[in-house]
Amino acid sequence: MLTVVLRGIRSHVLRLAATVVAIVLAVGFMVGTQLLGATLRVSFDEAFADINQSLDAVVRASREMASPFGGQRMRIDAATLEQVRAVPGVAAAAGEVRSFVRVVDDEGRPIGNPDSGPPTFGLNWIDDPRLNAWTLVEGDAPHASDTVVVDLRTAEDAGVGPGDTLVVDLPTGAESFTVSGVARFGELDNFAGADAVLFEDTVAQQALGEPDRYDWIAVAGDAGIDETELVRRLAPTLPPGTEAVTGATFTEETAGPFREFIVQFTAFIGAFGLIALFVGGFIIYNTFAVLVGQRTRELALLRVVGASRSQVLGSVLAEALLVGVVAAVAGVAAGFGLAAGLRELLAAFGFALPPRAFVIEPWSLAWPALLAVGVTVLSALVPARRAAAVAPVAAFGQAAVDRSSTSRLRLVLGLVLVAVSVERSLAGLRSEGETAFWNVGGALICAFLATAVLGPLVMGPLATVLGAPLRRLTGVTGHLATENARRNPARTSITASALTIGVGLVVVIAIAADSASASITNATEATFDADLVVRPDSFLGLSPQAADDLEALEEVATAAGFRFAPTEVLGTQTTLVGIDPSRAQEVVDFGVVDGSLDDLGSNSVAVSAREAERFGLSVGDLVPMAFVATGDTVLQVTAIFEGNPLLQRSARFVVDHDTFDANHPPSARRDAQIALLLAEDTSPVLARAAVDEVLTAYPGAESQDLGEVTAGQAATVDQAVAFLYALLFLAVLIALIGVVNTLLLAVYERTRELGLLRAVGTSRRQVRAMVIQESVVIAVVGTLVGVAIGMTFGRLLFELLARESRAVTTFSLPTTQLLATVVLAALAGVLAAVYPARRAARLDVLDAIATE
Amino acid sequence: MSLTETPNPPASAPPGPLAARAEGATKIYGSGDTEVRALDGVTCGFEKGRFTAIMGPSGSGKSTLMHCVAGLDDLTSGQVFVGDTALGELGERQLTQLRRDRIGFVFQAFNLVPTLTALENITLPVDLAGRKPDQEHLDEVVRAVGLANRLDHRPSELSGGQQQRVAVARALAARPEIIFADEPTGNLDSRAGAEILAFMRNAVRELGQTIVMVTHDPVAAAYSDRVLFLADGKIVDEMADPTADRVLDRLKQLGD
Incomplete structure (x- = not known):
């Protein structure tokens, strides 16, 4: 029987080509992303472990405030360093300081990653080699107050070396330094993707943080002392509000989010591989159904000469198994190629990974392959059963007519799937949070399956x-x-269904993205009365002087700066915004519903209506809050504002600049955004020129008008959408291979x-x-059904998004894009038919x- | 009917105008030791308005001769003409057009496109040419084949004999200069076969159609006006006004 299987494969190897290509693509994609994910994960783990090799304990403030840029803690007194050094078992201890800075070239332009890339950090240079992960490759440590060490990549980008001058924009203002040396961070040329400038200890404290304070203290223990034991000894000696954790804990806290991100990202991308494989299953099913149909006489002949039903069934399944295994193995190999290619691509974009062999986790390679083989055999099961049902007499007669399209079972099963899909959709609308998305996702899968089942009808x-x-x-x-x-x-219809899935998902995303863009535009237009917005290129923010300089222009009526920081209200994390009430009200419609923003002064706070409801606050109430520099404080509510959804989301608790600055370190007393209202009877063009002229003194600052702001935000959405489309392209490609496959099989079949x-x-x-x-x-049938399903589920997804995230408020149907999809599908149909x-x-x- | 009573001209009489002819037609497959001469210098003509049968044992070259004259295959040397057109000088596109506009085909089996109805199959060559069918002629052909009430049926809903009648109707509908039939009754029982053959003969006598039929069945050949006998790629004999018995005798001699 095996001989029959092998000969069979050989005789129609071309007819199996599409099946093999589909499996290779899907498996290759999954294996490639898994491989790269695992390698990234292990590389970073190793890098962190290497860097923190001799770090045995960390002393720091106990309280952490979460923020989008990682946890923020209060700084600790430099005097604690001496106390720590005195603890028995401590071999070395050093304070560390860290903040955002910006390196500027001769022309005043920022050097480093573009605004969405990794930032540039300012750090203090630690002399003790046991606690310093940096190794000088050139020059000396920054021992004078006007010298710095830069990482190798920054040195190359800025074209500087020891002895050269470098301008660094600090939280306290731009200053000129002499480069004393160039260093590498462990094995890396830069600070794990970010750029770094290292300062002398006191300079770092004053320029980056607060005088006589450290962000945390790194501790190396004596040889033979256990990390836990060291922490146990440190703990009782520390001042209140300070804690000691092991080096392992600290490393894990630093590496953890990286790893978590990589794991989630890999899983997310892997999901698109699953979609591709799901689509591939349709092709496999089709191929085997046609092969069995074409070989009815041959199979019947086998039955005539004595093959049992189970032998015929087995022969078809064995063929599927063999094809699946061969394709899966080729797919794994293709995965290695893909991973290598992606690594080169990342390197080309500046995300150079540590030089390291691929991390091969057998299971992460095995499961896509096994899944693919499983899908292949499962997809061939129905055709195989049909093959086994071929009566020996068929050897002498006409091939049986395919009546599967009209079976009653099909209709019943299809309607059941439709019913389940509708039920899940309704359940999704009734449920909340993640459950709602899972429900609607399930409904979508049922809808796709229903399409495949009902399609023939x-x-x-x-x-x-x-x-x-x-x-x-x-x-x-x-x-x-x-x-x-x-x-x-x-x-x-199976062929068309494969395309339906890809197109359906594309349409769902297109609708969600278009709605998000439309919502952003609406919200921005409704929020800002501003004519121009000035934004910095990094987390470093803009000096408060910038807003004052801009307001001093006669072309500018108002320049309102906004500062952001994490805060705690009644022990819950939320966002704090610092404003100048009189200026801010000129440019933003806060929609105050109670109290007045004019009363915002020292020790008072304004609260968004949503947060007020959440915490049960009203005007006059006292609120316990905690700030990054000063810790616990009590403020009084002076105003509650309604604003619009976007404002509600970004500005939750609002204080004036004085209150903000009094409770935050200098590095935070900077504007993340300045909104400008131009003077009446001013030419916008000339005003813009005047603004830009002022901004030349503030490297990295850029002015945008309202159109550019919304366009910028829409571009962010577009980037995300383009990424998703790129991932979905695989599924659409496989579906198109399915069309090629079906046509080729039909051409074989209709030769006469x-x-x-x-x-x-x-x-x-x-x-x-x-x-x-x-x-x-x-192609057009598949696409039209896909567009219909996509529109239905795009609407559903919008409902969920509108409920879950207040950012999405406006439903928008991308009509042009939908029409383009159908036209493209027709063109793809032409392309698929060429061969x-x-x-x-x-x-x-x-x-x-x-x-x- | 007067036509049926007119005696056929004797085989030796000077031939009437020719619908198609072959001159020194030679077809060689392979080369060297494996060389096969399917046609070996065949010269013959097919007169207009007559029903010619080509007979011969398996491998005699009868199908090859038909394929070459019908523009389905090309010659190694020699020339074939449909009317005055030398097929050897035509390109692929012109050959296709020739087949569509000037030649009709009836094959042994699988004559019809399964997705088209009987009527659509009949008008296929006219439709392919982008012309409107001549409704009067079409009605006449349909009536003659007796399929008027089956025109909307798909081939799978017709019997073998009905399918061959549709095939003949298709060949007739385009009013080709010549129809080639390759074992048209090979797959039919004798009654259905007789129907088709009688119908073809009537088409020749009443509509003046030219038909060339390849067959190995002496009974089928008896419906023709003239039989050409082929053996080993050469024309070895011909017979006018054949009867089944005479043809059978002749074949027996050839077999010796």
């Missing part, structure tokens, strides 16, 4: 409707193409018919046109007629 009518214009346009070839598209409704058509006078061009038109009909059409047109007429 509606394929005929749909093809007829879509074929009507073709028939009118091209006459008999259009007629033949339409008839061909509907003659095997099961096969055609094509020969006949050619004999009675069909030209090659007409044959080509016929195959291409069939392809277009299939099969050429094969069909090239058939030798006599050979084709003679074919059995």
